[in-house]
Amino acid sequence: MSIRIGIMGYGNLGRGVELAVKHHPDMELAAIFTRRAPESLHPLTEGVKVYSASEAPAKKDEIDVLILCGGSATDLPEQTPYYAQYFNVIDSFDTHARVPEHFAAVDAAAKKSGKVGIISVGWDPGMFSLNRLYADSILPQGKSYTFWGRGVSQGHSDAIRRIPGVLDARQYTVPVPSALDSVRSGACPELSTREKHTRECYVVAEEGADKKAIEQAIVTMPNYFADYDTTVHFISMEELKRDHSGIPHGGFVIHTGKTGENAEHGHIIEYKLTLDSNPEFTSSVLVAYARAAYRLSKEGVSGCKTVFDIAPAYLSSKSGEEIRSHLL
């Protein structure tokens, strides 16, 4: 029998989940839930049921794992504990500072219902977290660095769009090559925010807008840009649509460490992602962890988990014998 996947929220992430499920032979998309009018959605999957989010609890016996595709700011802190009352759930909660309280809320709900909730699944948090943990465990006499980009930051793009006179904008986070080199050298540098990343902004201004004022508003914006070397390029709407319509992202986790009698041997562990579509890759990770949630639930496990708690074999559609023969 297939693992019956439900999608909660049909934005970029939800559509990515829908596409990813097709590549897993042991899964089927059972339903999509939305806060919009169900009939306004046009899913890519022939015949899939679309329900109002409020109907979800009534469908709990038709879904093995519900993948929550909302945002971390307001959706997931409410949704994940709520739906863990009825379903095994997975989310991509990425507000690092609020992980402990989110974990506690999901754990309480999932333990009460006997379900599994896996939080903070994606690439950061997610695959990058795993690489930080493995590297730190193997080479404790060492240091991990995380770099993001080159990629589109949605939050920073939105911040630029709120400036008067801006029609649209795209912001790229870019790692500084000399900082990457310094880390790879094993020197364990202390790097400031400014030394690690630069920010590139592509801005479409209204006709007649004061471009100098817009640029100044961007580069001095606290939290978002003031601590970085930021460059601003004014382009036309046509150029924005032609050259900046994708949502690429990626980055690096680099850990350098020492071994030997006198720390004479250096080692570099480097994990790098280069992603054409940030939401579609995140969705692909969510779907693999949905398989883990299903299997853990079948084994009688309940409560909140993170990627740290999941044995890698649970992610694969292949049997233990197969993965030992072909991937070990």
Add this chain to the structure above:
Amino acid sequence: MSIRIGIMGYGNLGRGVELAVKHHPDMELAAIFTRRAPESLHPLTEGVKVYSASEAPAKKDEIDVLILCGGSATDLPEQTPYYAQYFNVIDSFDTHARVPEHFAAVDAAAKKSGKVGIISVGWDPGMFSLNRLYADSILPQGKSYTFWGRGVSQGHSDAIRRIPGVLDARQYTVPVPSALDSVRSGACPELSTREKHTRECYVVAEEGADKKAIEQAIVTMPNYFADYDTTVHFISMEELKRDHSGIPHGGFVIHTGKTGENAEHGHIIEYKLTLDSNPEFTSSVLVAYARAAYRLSKEGVSGCKTVFDIAPAYLSSKSGEEIRSHLL
């Protein structure tokens, strides 16, 4: 209480384990076992007990995890199932084709004794295997490639040393840059053995030896060199000692995959290791998994496991709260 580690076999790997244990505050080196005369060993750890291998079973209550540091060809197939009768054990068994039978033998012994045995721990098999599995699970519409090097192959160096007229030799396995580029392009190329790696040999010949004949014997050697583009450099013993005394290694696992409605988005997952000391890094991985074996055993788990079966959190000396706060 500390996790009491035992080392079976005191070669490069055993010494690497001894050095690694010092960097884990929750571990202590309890004993070293050797097939040589115990008094002939000179451990780096003050006061550590050295016993004859034959005494190991009698010390079973003094050791929480025994790390087996022998070779895969003849030592581990016998040692790992044997010592699993008495201890939680970890090995670095790396004969891929014989993993199924080794797994079965260790599983039977460990289930009978109620102990945990973790096999094939290191970087390949080990960290590379994990990266193949994670990537294959996340992007099933894709393909993984493994490249080794630049690094010293002990087996190939030994094969050269057996040629008449050769005093000493060092062989490096080197990935072909254009093959790496082709893989990273997402083209999913089919690559022959010759296209993936080249082999560089540094050879010290006896005075008056026929260098042409030695070179010919190397480059035509079946299994070892005949399928590769191999270059042979004759150097002096002084040069060998000065420039080739280290045991560096490393390599790449690169997975490219597609997502999207029409596979229009490409993604590259790349894991790269650059290691000054192959045995010391392998030892560092073994020690982290020793912690996992200890914890699983405390939970009542028994039988044979691989890196695929171990949740990452078991490797870390840090608590669940700590890793969620600082590494997630």
